[in-house]
Amino acid sequence: MKNELLLGAARRIITPSVGTPLAGYQPDWFSTSVNDDLSATVFYFEQDGKRALLVSFTLLSIATSISNDLRASIEEKFGIPRESVILHTIHNHSGPNTNISYGWGDANREYIDTVLVPRLMEAIPEAIENRRRVTMAVTVGESRVGINRRERAVDNTVRLGQNPWGSFDPQMTVIAFADEDNKPVANLVHYACHGTAAGKNHEITRDWAGVMIDTLEKETGAITAFLNGPEGDIGPRLTNGKTVGLAEVGYAMRLGAVAGQDAVKIYNQPKYRTVPKLSVTTGSTMVPLAPRIPLEKAKEIYEQFRGETINIRGRSERHYRAVIESYSNGYEEVEGYPIEQTILRLGDVAIVSCPYELFSEIGLRVKKDSPVPYTLILSNTNGQESYYATESELCRGGYEIDMFITKYIQPPVPNADWHYITQTLANLKKTED
Numbered sequence: 001m002k003n004e005l006l007l008g009a010a011r012r013i014i015t016p017s018v019g020t021p022l023a024g025y026q027p028d029w030f031s032t033s034v035n036d037d038l039s040a041t042v043f044y045f046e047q048d049g050k051r052a053l054l055v056s057f058t059l060l061s062i063a064t065s066i067s068n069d070l071r072a073s074i075e076e077k078f079g080i081p082r083e084s085v086i087l088h089t090i091h092n093h094s095g096p097n098t099n100i101s102y103g104w105g106d107a108n109r110e111y112i113d114t115v116l117v118p119r120l121m122e123a124i125p126e127a128i129e130n131r132r133r134v135t136m137a138v139t140v141g142e143s144r145v146g147i148n149r150r151e152r153a154v155d156n157t158v159r160l161g162q163n164p165w166g167s168f169d170p171q172m173t174v175i176a177f178a179d180e181d182n183k184p185v186a187n188l189v190h191y192a193c194h195g196t197a198a199g200k201n202h203e204i205t206r207d208w209a210g211v212m213i214d215t216l217e218k219e220t221g222a223i224t225a226f227l228n229g230p231e232g233d234i235g236p237r238l239t240n241g242k243t244v245g246l247a248e249v250g251y252a253m254r255l256g257a258v259a260g261q262d263a264v265k266i267y268n269q270p271k272y273r274t275v276p277k278l279s280v281t282t283g284s285t286m287v288p289l290a291p292r293i294p295l296e297k298a299k300e301i302y303e304q305f306r307g308e309t310i311n312i313r314g315r316s317e318r319h320y321r322a323v324i325e326s327y328s329n330g331y332e333e334v335e336g337y338p339i340e341q342t343i344l345r346l347g348d349v350a351i352v353s354c355p356y357e358l359f360s361e362i363g364l365r366v367k368k369d370s371p372v373p374y375t376l377i378l379s380n381t382n383g384q385e386s387y388y389a390t391e392s393e394l395c396r397g398g399y400e401i402d403m404f405i406t407k408y409i410q411p412p413v414p415n416a417d418w419h420y421i422t423q424t425l426a427n428l429k430k431t432e433d
Contacts, residue, residue, distance in 0.1 A: 005275050005346075006046040007177050008131030009186040009223045012119035013037045014057070015204060016096040016111050023060040024093030025200045026310055027105030031094075035198075035205040035249050038095050040120050041225040043186060044127040045346070047278035052084040052344055053127075054351065055120065056188075056225035058206040059089045060195075063100040063107055064355055064383025070117065071382070078124055084280040086342055086353050088381040090228045092195030092207040094249075099384050103314035134177040134185050137271035138349060138374055143172040143262035145208065145255055146193035148360065149235035149243040150398055158398030160235065161242050167361040167390075168234060173376060174267045175349060176220070182273075184222035189213070189263050190376045192229030192360060197236040197252035199245030208236055211256025216263045227378050230363030232356070232387045232400055276347025283343070283427035286336040287388075288419050289410035298323040312402050319406035326409050333410060341424065342382060345431045348373040352424065355383035359390045359400075365421050370428050377424075390417045 015037045022029045043054040053074065062070070071082040089098075096111045097104065148166025150158050175188040195207035206213070209226045217224045235243025236255050245251035292298075298320050305317035344351040350372040356379065363377045386407040387400040391414050394401055405411045413419070 002048065003275060003277070004047065004133050005136070005278060006131040007134045007185060008044040008127040008129065009042060010123040010126035010130060011039050011041045011223060012123040014040050014115055014119050016115060020096050020108065020111065021105060022094055022204070023097035023099065023104065029200065030202065031204045032202040033204070035203040036210050038204065038206060040123055041223065042123045042127040043188070043225065044124070044131060045278055046131060050278050050280065051080050052278065052280050053080050053124065054086045054344060055088065056227060057087070057089045058092055058210065059095045059098055060091055060093055061089045061099045061380045061384035062087060063098065064385060065100070066098065066107060066112065067383045070120070074124065077121065078128070083282040083342060086344055086351065086378070086381060088227060088378050090195060090206070090209050090226050091231065091380050092205065092209065094198050094201060094203060094205045094207060101315070102318050103309065103311050132179055132185065134179055135273040136276050136346060137176045137273045139174050139176070139266050139269040139271060141172055141262065141266035141269065142170045143191060143259060144170055145237055145259045145262070146191070146234045147237040147243065148233055149194070150233050150393065150396070150400070158396050160244060160399060162237065166233065167359065167364065169229070169360050169364055172262055172266055173374060174263060176267060176271065178273065184220045186222050187216055187220060187224040187267065188227055189216065189224065190227040190229055192231040192234050192363065194231050194235045194243065196244045197238060197255045198249045199247045199251065201245070201247045201249050203249045205249055205252060207252045208256035208259055211253055212259035212263050215257070215260025216267060219264045220267065227351070227376060229379060230358035230360050230377055231379050232359045232389070234360050274347055276349065279345040279431060281343040281345065281427060281431045283341050283430060285339045285341050285420050285423040287339060287416055288336040288413045289334060289408060290413045291333060292323060292326065292410050295324065295327045312399060316402060316406055323409055331409060337408060339385065340382065341427055343427060343431055345372070350375045350428055350431060352377045352428070353381040354379055355381060355385040356388035357386070358388045359393065359417070361390050362388065362417050362421060366424050369425055371432055372428055375428065388417070388420065391415045
């Protein structure tokens with residue numbers, strides 16, 4: 001039947017062996033147990049010859065180069081165009097390292113090659129085989145499990161905590177798919193919040209999102225995946241007054257129970273089901289870059305980090321050393337850095353890939369002016385490129401700002417957020433054509 005939407009879903013467990021280094025805090029942090037299994041959940045869409053794939057990994061992030069290789073392999077093996085493949089990570093901080101970021105350790109190639117890739121390649125044909133005709137319903141509500149995490153200290157510095165007046169998007173969106181008999185087939189939950197509720201613990205876990213996923217799955221009987229939105233400056237609203245747990249997985253379990261109740265409540269709202277039109281649009285966004293900081297300034301800053309190798313201080317040491325070296329190695333300045341953007345459109349829903357951890361305000365501004373009623377931006381998707389901050393927060397500094405300005409030899413221009421917003425809106429406009 002013309003215009004029918006086919007959907008198939010499948011899942012594979014991708015939990016690493018105990019003893020695997022955990023990503024997100026420091027390189028020498030190892031797992032000692034498994035609290036809950038990690039997974040790759042695959043959604044395969046097909047309509048009138050068009051095919052698309054959406055995968056949600058319960059991992060911190062996947063390096064852009066690794067993600068690009070995976071998408072190319074999927075195209076080669078299954079014929080799904082790489083431009084129509086969205087690989088998303090939910091950004092929990094208690095799983096294996098699949099990213100490449102100096103200061104946090106190297107990507108675990110053994111895990112990627114022996115667990116992640118083969119199990120993903122098993123799940124995709126199963127999802128294709130499981131495809132059936134579906135309708136789609138979208139329900140929206142509020143959840144307060146997240147909060148802006150750029151807390152202002154008394155000395156006017158910014159630290160990771162809770163900032164109740166900071167930008168924050170409380171909207172949770174549930175997309176529910178059902179078969180011709182109105183039986184639930186699959187669900188997607190979109191919300192924006194870091195997966196740091198468990199804190200720097202030694203247990204492998206999906207963090208708070210795992211409990212939410214399990215809760216909605218149990219209530220609906222349908223496979224469910226989480227899509228994390230612009231969470232760059234959003235953390236879990238924990239009872240300890242912070243957005244990072246005190247090395248105790250119970251924080252994640254308790255907050256996840258609240259998120260699960262919210263998801264179920266939103267899912268149970270009255271539904272209007274449609275057969276949405278499927279389309280995939282690819283475009284790009286350019287991160288405009290300013291000139292390098294002067295050599296003498298780079299040398300001055302470098303001295304603050306000389307010898308550092310861990311986390312943001314290690315990253316800063318390497319960055320400013322690279323800036324210094326660029327003045328003698330023939331580096332030529334560029335106007336910007338291009339980022340590929342994939343938009344999966346399902347009727348009134350646009351799922352937008354972004355490899356950055358966008359600040360909440362950026363997502364809110366895109367949603368406000370988007371031509372698509374439900375615009376869902378996904379952070380940490382089709383790669384990982386660092387944070388992406390707003391112009392108004394650059395002057396305040398802090399961890400996220402340091403990450404943002406040390407990504408490239410040249411710093412981003414101050415209003416890089418506006419450039420991302422306008423370019424994304426232009427790409428969203430193309431989905432209407």
